[in-house]
Amino acid sequence: MLRYLTAGESHGQALVVIVEGLPAGLPITVEEIQEEMGRRRLGYGRGPRQRFEADEITLVGGVRHGRTLGSPIAIEIKNSEWFRSDKWHAEMSPAPGVTKDPLTKPRPGHADLAGMQKYGFTDARDVLERASARETAARVAAGALAKKLLGTIGIEILSHVVQMGPARSKSAQLPTMADLGAIDESPVRCFDKSAEDAMIEEIKAAAKDGDSLGGIVEVLAYGVPVGLGSHVHWDRKLDALLAQAVMSIQAVKGVEIGDGFDVAGMRGSVAHDAISWDAATGTYRRETTLAGGTEGGITTGEVMVVRAAMKPLATLNIPTLGTVDIITKEATVSFKERTDVTAVPAMGVVAETMVALVLAAEAQRKFGGDTVDEFVRNAVAYNESLR
Numbered sequence: 478m479l480r481y482l483t484a485g486e487s488h489g490q491a492l493v494v495i496v497e498g499l500p501a502g503l504p505i506t507v508e509e510i511q512e513e514m515g516r517r518r519l520g521y522g523r524g525p526r527q528r529f530e531a532d533e534i535t536l537v538g539g540v541r542h543g544r545t546l547g548s549p550i551a552i553e554i555k556n557s558e559w560f561r562s563d564k565w566h567a568e569m570s571p572a573p574g575v576t577k578d579p580l581t582k583p584r585p586g587h588a589d590l591a592g593m594q595k596y597g598f599t600d601a602r603d604v605l606e607r608a609s610a611r612e613t614a615a616r617v618a619a620g621a622l623a624k625k626l627l628g629t630i631g632i633e634i635l636s637h638v639v640q641m642g643p644a645r646s647k648s649a650q651l652p653t654m655a656d657l658g659a660i661d662e663s664p665v666r667c668f669d670k671s672a673e674d675a676m677i678e679e680i681k682a683a684a685k686d687g688d689s690l691g692g693i694v695e696v697l698a699y700g701v702p703v704g705l706g707s708h709v710h711w712d713r714k715l716d717a718l719l720a721q722a723v724m725s726i727q728a729v730k731g732v733e734i735g736d737g738f739d740v741a742g743m744r745g746s747v748a749h750d751a752i753s754w755d756a757a758t759g760t761y762r763r764e765t766t767l768a769g770g771t772e773g774g775i776t777t778g779e780v781m782v783v784r785a786a787m788k789p790l791a792t793l794n795i796p797t798l799g800t801v802d803i804i805t806k807e808a809t810v811s812f813k814e815r816t817d818v819t820a821v822p823a824m825g826v827v828a829e830t831m832v833a834l835v836l837a838a839e840a841q842r843k844f845g846g847d848t849v850d851e852f853v854r855n856a857v858a859y860n861e862s863l864r
């Protein structure tokens with residue numbers, strides 16, 4: 478089964494990810510992974526860090542002559558900031574020592590205070606370096622491998638921003654894979670051109686006030702076969718696995734499958750995707766996407782729809798949120814740390830990654846295979862058996 482582990486701190490030397498369980502023979506190049514890394518850096522509203530983080534990867538193990546060996550794949554992503562100056566060398570050194578500048582005014586909404594209490598730290602940096610969304614770079618490298626595997630059985634994934642702060646897209650049209658290039662070219666990764674300007678204006682206004690913005694992204698997975706996940710047990714339900722994976726993205730506070738929250742307010746007679754038989758393809762179809770492509774925790778074969786709501790970043794360029802200095806216990810405002818105004822466009826790419834990693838793991842659970850050929854053969858035979 479596909480599994481992966483990331484390590485590394487935001488201002489340390491590097492992030493690393495080890496991906497284990499991919500079949501042998503999957504074609505993959507550094508350039509393909511690098512392209513996904515580049516997509517995560519897209520988006521208006523990012524802070525100064527994105528201007529110099531190159532997210533350059535080194536494929537350390539598990540790939541030979543452009544294809545996977547079936548062994549664990551190790552990828553390193555150097556933090557450019559570490560190598561461009563010695564600014565963080567003493568602060569993040571693994572050698573014994575103490576910081577000269579402990580952060581004692583935790584930011585509300587960040588992991589700072591709860592993390593310090595739980596792990597017995599008096600410097601928020603001991604928590605925030607790992608809590609930082611910089612870690613998502615390592616996830617995206619793993620996600621590039623998962624997407625490559627999914628591509629061999631025709632599964633493709635995209636995301637787009639549907640809400641930025643209060644500015645929301647009113648379009649119900651779902652973009653297809655052919656639209657992904659245009660979405661990535663949009664400064665806010667928005668498919669709905671009529672909403673794009675309002676989103677940019679919201680970011681400009683928040684930036685002017687030293688404030689931050691959250692928003693909502695929608696992830697769509699096309700070509701997902703019937704039958705991933707299962708109704709038989711809580712931890713095998715595909716929608717539950719997706720919710721956990723997407724909720725784990727830094728600052729995500731809500732996950733919706735299909736029209737989850739709207740459906741709750743409808744009558745049962747209009748809240749479900751009617752089933753029809755398509756004689757031409759020999760498949761059952763559902764014309765609507767209310768269920769988001771899963772019923773009973775099992776994929777239906779329709780497009781999967783997963784939305785993720787990100788809270789406004791807890792770090793503000795002009796800190797105003799009230800907190801307490803953990804040494805003096807006096808009321809104050811949280812410490813100032815360089816930050817983005819919003820990371821919602823990038824979060825969409827990370828959400829694609831998390832959906833890809835779940836679908837790849839579940840596809841492997843269903844189709845198995847030590848080689849990609851075996852995996853594909855099993856998937857094709859299964860799909861044929863349904864017709």
Ligand code: EPS
Nearest residue numbers: 524526527530609610611614815816817
């Ligand atoms: C982040 C804060 C910012 C972001 C960072 C996530 O970093 P810094 O504190 O170094 O300015 O730029 O995101 C990335 C570095 C990245 O590659 O996505 C945070 O606190 O989560």
